Amino acid sequence: AQKVTQAQTEISVVEKEDVTLDCVYETRDTTYYLFWYKQPPSGELVFLIRRNSFDEQNEISGRYSWNFQKSTSSFNFTITASQVVDSAVYFCALSERFGSQGNLIFGKGTKLSVKP
């Protein structure tokens, strides 16, 4: 069955520290997609990234980077030089080709607090 696990419930760091949010997924499909969403204190869900299962290249966007490793079924998210504005709940999600009909299966989220 499909599943997304974010083992870190809460993380607290001091501004300018690097922080990595872990995401481990389970799926039987060979074609699938992985996502990260950010939910700031205001409550909306902001799309950050989508990766497909055939593309294991790491991606960097400014201070954000993502490490996708099929061998360990992980899709980890790193924030470099964290800032207070990065404080939010971050969700990892999975969309399977056949199993979920295009719907997202979410992890339970990791709450990141960045202190000044």
Added chain:
Amino acid sequence: DAEITQSPRHKITETGRQVTLACHQTWNHNNMFWYRQDLGHGLRLIHYSYGVHDTNKGEVSDGYSVSRSNTEDLPLTLESAASSQTSVYFCASSELRGTSGNTIYFGEGSWLTVV
């Protein structure tokens, strides 16, 4: 700019009342979804639709219904509100029918309290 809007943003209702949460998107997306978000559970799928007159049950559909009479709207109805339905509700949409991998965009959420 195209967008997805939910209303009301906040609502308090009494147990047993019927409640409808509206969702309207201007992207002309075929797929629309309703999720609920609860502490300890993350986001869970309630209902989804791949197009006009198409509706499907998600993981936690009991006590909820949807209808899709046009592309833009997918209202979520709580037939008889229960305290267990106190939650934050998110509407979402994506482009292609039944196709995985499309980015799903979310509305701002509707906070519902059932007392």
